[in-house]
Amino acid sequence: MSKPITIAVIFGGQSGEHEVSLVSAHAVMSNLDPDRYHIEALGIGKDGRWWHGPGALAMLMAAADPARLPASATMVAPGPVRELGRVGEPGWSLPPADVIFPVLHGPYGEDGTIQGLFELAGHPYVGCGVAASAVGMDKAFMKAAFAAADLPILPWVLVRRHELAALEMVCERIEATLHFPLFVKPANLGSSVGVSKVRDRAELITGLHEAARHDRRIVVEQGISAREIEISVLGNEHVEVSIPGEIIPAGEWYDYHAKYIAGGSQTIVPAALTEMQIAQVQTLAKRAFQAIDGAGLARVDFLLDREQGTLWLNEVNTMPGFTPISMYAKMWEASGLPYPQLLDRLIELALARSARAGYVKV
Structure with a gap:
């Protein structure tokens, strides 16, 4: 052996x-x-x-x-x-x-x-390299990369922590571009830590201060009534995608408590989508992964507008959760790749990427 x-x-x-x-x-x-x-x-x-x-x-x-x-x-x-x-x-x-x-x-x-x-x-x-990890973590840089790749993203505004000294001007700038409800997020954090859904000026102010506790850069996004669709990505140069899944949060939206604590959120795999919608999710997920120069793995999250039926790219998670309730492995399991074999593939991809990195030692 x-x-x-x-x-x-x-x-x-x-x-x-x-x-x-x-x-x-x-x-x-x-x-x-x-x-x-x-x-x-x-x-x-x-x-x-x-x-x-x-x-x-x-x-x-x-x-x-x-x-x-x-x-x-x-x-x-x-x-x-x-x-x-x-x-x-x-x-x-x-x-x-x-x-x-x-x-x-x-x-x-x-x-x-x-x-x-x-x-x-x-x-x-295992996983994405330095640049892809940095861009995938920073929601503002990520959105800029998506926009450059002509991927569909919702309107958003970047706010820097020091700008909160002129709070009224910041709120006016946000309200001139977006309309309530909004989502306020630290640019660099995941698992919905520090994220707030806000419905008016007072909640916006609270949400900005909460996000500023976690990061000096804050992303404010347009909120819509949407289904939360996710899909798993695997590969280096040649990218594979799973079947998509859907999150139905235990609360009003999928915050940290709904994800990990409450236990009432539902994960539906496969998501109830048309063949055309599935193909669109899979195509956009590959493009999003390539837009940040991803490698190894990622989970790509989408918002499907309940009223218009429009699919919006939300974010790429370069090291998604691997907990027993996490969607990344669940979607691969439903696609025919069990958890242990998924780990094998990720390790193989890490070794392959290292072998093909092409660094010249001097």
């Missing part, structure tokens, strides 16, 4: 999606074939300290905020763990691995920063 491939699974991180990452990582590690892979667990605490060993996940789970842990979280067995410290501290280094699987969501994990570290270290890794 051939020697197992060593996979360094990295989880936790310093973003507001820390707890989601822990549950995603548990699902990934539980589904990696032990006959094919040797797992090195690497946890990053909210303080930026790295921990290495079989007990890293249990240790971070014990320190996690219970109110933010997804309802699908389960007990994790404790084990030995050692501190590596922070990146750049004396003695810090990545353990040897054939492939790194960064199951990290949000800033400092999904935004190109840690991908740059892997590139400098010469480690193959």
